Amino acid sequence: MTPMGGIRMADATRAEFNDSASADDFRALAEEPRLRVLQCSEPVRDGVWSLVNEHFCTTRPDVQLRVYGHYSRECDLSFVRLLPNVRHFAADCLMQASRVEALCELQSLESLSLGIFGLTDFSVLEQLPPGLTSLALGATRSKRPSLAPLGRFR
Template identity: 30%
Template sequence: MSVNWNAQVRINDPLELELEKIEKELNLRKHVIIQFSHPSFYGSILPEIDRLCARWDENLGVRFFGHYSLSFDCNTVLQIPNVKTLYVDCLIHAHNTDALTRLENLHYLNLNIFELEDADILRAETFQKLCMLTIFSEKKTVNLEHLKGYTRLHTLIAGGKVNHLDAIGHLDRLEFLSLNSISKTPVHFINKLEKLKTLKFILGGRESVEEIEENEIENLEIVRVRGFSNFQNITKFRKLRKLLIEDQIQLNQINFNKPLKELEEISLLNCKGLTSVTGLAQLPSLHLLRIYKTSIDFESFIGQKLPDTLSTLFFATSKSKLDHEIQKSLIEMGLQKDSE
């Protein structure tokens, strides 16, 4: 199973299906999502969608969202028993959520209900066949203890009010993990995830990720995490290929004090407290570096030894006159093209 998340086609509130168009997109291996914001749009179309789901794989998804001023009746999904990728998200209210657990063919579930009525919904045995799961709740605290039985799960996005986060450490097939709006909870369980390749921390709050020991993670993102100020263990990510750090105002320095031989791309964006990035010569594969809206002095920064592999450097402060001069310097150094 390989869902093409990067090439999505969304069909909004269709009154009838353009089957030829949908199947053309699916044949191009695009992820087609047929989505509905109100019951008036899907009253008679769901049986036809189910027949389509029976013929296609996980790249065909069905989404129910919005339903403003209404409570979504989850019994609706029983009309599409062949659905493999299901989004029940961006909803305030929903009822009969146990109906979701009766979908035998489900491989990916995105469940984001503000007032989720069943904090233990993940106990369902049918869910243990899931390969991908997004779970987010704002009102009730979702019990993640049940994840211990999810032996097929390779992608997990968890956020909001959750507990027993350490149960994630039992997911020995997990390759992708995003922790969203989760604050201060220790993440030592990540050290058990030997197959993990992508790790994201988005929103929430924590000072560091110092519990994480040497690992095989290739893609790391730390975005708008409140209080994040210490990244001294950055070289523990020895297999890192891509690094994104964004909106981290309390982080003031990054030092690559040991080689990271596979790191190819770095983006440091809107980190206004960041004053120094050193040790770049320890990155023999780095070819792309983006630095935007930091407190790094360009002249001091550019004076350090840079890896020979670095072919593109974007450095901007948002001050137009200064940025114009910086760009001229980078063009002269061969680190930017005239058209960029």
């Protein structure tokens, strides 16, 4: 595998990127046949998200894009507006997240994993794209979240 400045392979199936990742890094990563998850654990610039969408997601729609951690920080999910080509997305192992409703803009979304401990409003589930075939919800602080919106998925 070609060295990639802003991307580190955790193992053959998982890669971690940061704010210094380039278009060339994402193009090279797209050539890794065993890759299943592309992830980041800290905020990155909008320009990097655009590179992910254009140079990675278009050629590897099978790979899950995962945002996790953001240790001691709230994860602002508004960046997903820059990812129209994402089909598999996870926002998990997060304590807090804002702009969760932005997930509804992912019209090509097929699978979603939400693991946001501080999530108390599940209204985002009402607006998820109808093509969603897999949904995983992690533990939350909420004692009795309404899962009624899930009734529209059969």
